[in-house]
Amino acid sequence: MIEVNAPATMSDVARVAGVSTATVSRVVNGHYGVSARTIAQVRSAIEQLGYESSLVATSLRRSRTNVLGLVTHSFQSYTAEVLKGAMNALSRSGFDLIIYANSDLYGSYSEGWEKRHVTRLSGTLTDGCIVVTPWGEVQSRTPIVAIDPVRGSTAPSVTADNLAGATTAVEHLLGLGHRRIGFIAGRSSLAAAWSREEGYRAALRDAGLPIDPTLIGEGDFNPESAVPLARALLQRADPPTAIFAASDGMALKVLEVAAQLGFSVPGDLSVVGFDNIPESALTDPGLTTVDQSMYHLGYEAARMLKSLVTGEWEGPRQVVLPTGLVIRGSSAPPRGTARG
Amino acid sequence: MIEVNAPATMSDVARVAGVSTATVSRVVNGHYGVSARTIAQVRSAIEQLGYESSLVATSLRRSRTNVLGLVTHSFQSYTAEVLKGAMNALSRSGFDLIIYANSDLYGSYSEGWEKRHVTRLSGTLTDGCIVVTPWGEVQSRTPIVAIDPVRGSTAPSVTADNLAGATTAVEHLLGLGHRRIGFIAGRSSLAAAWSREEGYRAALRDAGLPIDPTLIGEGDFNPESAVPLARALLQRADPPTAIFAASDGMALKVLEVAAQLGFSVPGDLSVVGFDNIPESALTDPGLTTVDQSMYHLGYEAARMLKSLVTGEWEGPRQVVLPTGLVIRGSSAPPRGTARG
């Protein structure tokens, strides 16, 4: 009587086929040294029992598992884009992808969460990991590629050209005639946030304008963090005529706050974001923003990690992808500006 | 000399602490029978080596792993919502979540992909799995919860009240005065798609209207599949005055096609979708749609799976969540209708 309740193991197959587990393994993995007749028997037994090799057992024994890991601390809409890109980069490459998320620290901050997750996986399950927007430096025996790494990291990473993107965005506002431009920053430990703030400062500096620290709010990429900051900026006696937010999520919150406070966009206030998430194209007015394709970041990260694992990576270990300015309705010349 | 390149194993810790691996295991898992002094030694060794237990080895040996799996064949924007819901349901529950995606069959159809994935995981790695929009019936030794299951399945599942939602949507259009209402269906093997079509038919039937099969297009939930169908419906000599699409993704494509063909919405054509994805709130005009919170589907599925695993599930094994009609700008009375 065949046990239907428990999943078939390799020794089940071996027993049914009348061979040893070693032979079954050889058949499954296509190794040399098995007669055609035996192969047929084993395949038949596999078919009959519906056998599938256990990912865990295989991973434990093998050095290479052909599984890549992706670790993220939360699922935002951009996370789905990263996943799509990574999946497509891995399509038909022989590598599978595992996304691991520890629910015990979901959403909340926890020192070194990436390291803990990566270590748990990399010992055996995965050949390497992609870490999305880490909070700290991560090390591992197996290769790691960071998307939006921490500042100063020399580890392999993929990131957008945040400096150039932010500079272009602020230059766009300056070109429209804005002179008082607020900035809402991202998590300062991330290189991306730092570069975007640098771009903001650089554009003002190059235009010969002073940098007013009171116009800079310390956000953390969490959309909600922008709400009090935007409110503070707009309720000043001398509110800025434009606000540049370090992420679209925060910029969308700026739009909400502006509407609540009776500011019309772009009449009273221009708003520019960074990321170009899908929602930004669909607001009214549309959000002017810097396009960084999370899809491509995920794609490149996966491509790079795969090559690092197989040891055939040739390119630079720190990839910077170009950005583009997407001009929509949320940015316009400040009120009272004479057209040239 | 300490080996820094390889990850520390339990026997490394045991060696440094001068105890056996069994004792280390007892310390790690908080079992009874270890002296305070030994615990301190072991903890110190763990700290020193940066040891993290291997998920794989633990999974292989233990019967319970406290890891739940989620299997999906592609990552759409709604997938991120499901993941968010599942993560929050598992928050601080002691269960972790692993999403497994096989790159070899990503995006493309493959008979029994869910079964293959689930079997690979459920033997050892996971205590149970959530399967998102399966293409076929899935069985496993460990519990499985399907989100939007196949038709006729009696396995545990979570789904929205698709029948009532679709009926309400079409009644809304009928109430506005529409009489020729096109429908773009979803993948017919899914219970969700079938129920939505049933709702469409039921609403027409109850209104005493005939059902015109030529007004029904066979889509498959893939947004692109709606493009030729919408084009066909709108290029007829007698196009419908309204189109109800079985998903927002397809409905948004209908909006695009309508714009291309010079139809104004809602002037020439009303469009209603199903799902209420974020993008639907932000189009111009906004998409009238049936709200089914993928977040809640993910949340309930995870909650149910967790309880099934721990054996404390009390409720029904087939959960149906209510839907709500969200009326936005894309639906209005047909042109030439006299207001009451």
Next chain:
DNA sequence: CCTGGAAACGTAACCGATAACGATTGCAGT
């Protein structure tokens, strides 16, 4: 018929952790 060697297959160690079980230690009671 005998030998050699390659092909085919089995045996067993092993990956890292867990847990049943056995062995040792320490201390109270006599």
Next chain:
DNA sequence: ACTGCAATCGTTATCGGTTACGTTTCCAGG
């Protein structure tokens, strides 16, 4: 000092595979 029982800790089998290595089979060549 000796016994007895906990408390503590080590030994070992085991999870499901993989693979180095050893053994058997089989056929060609002498």
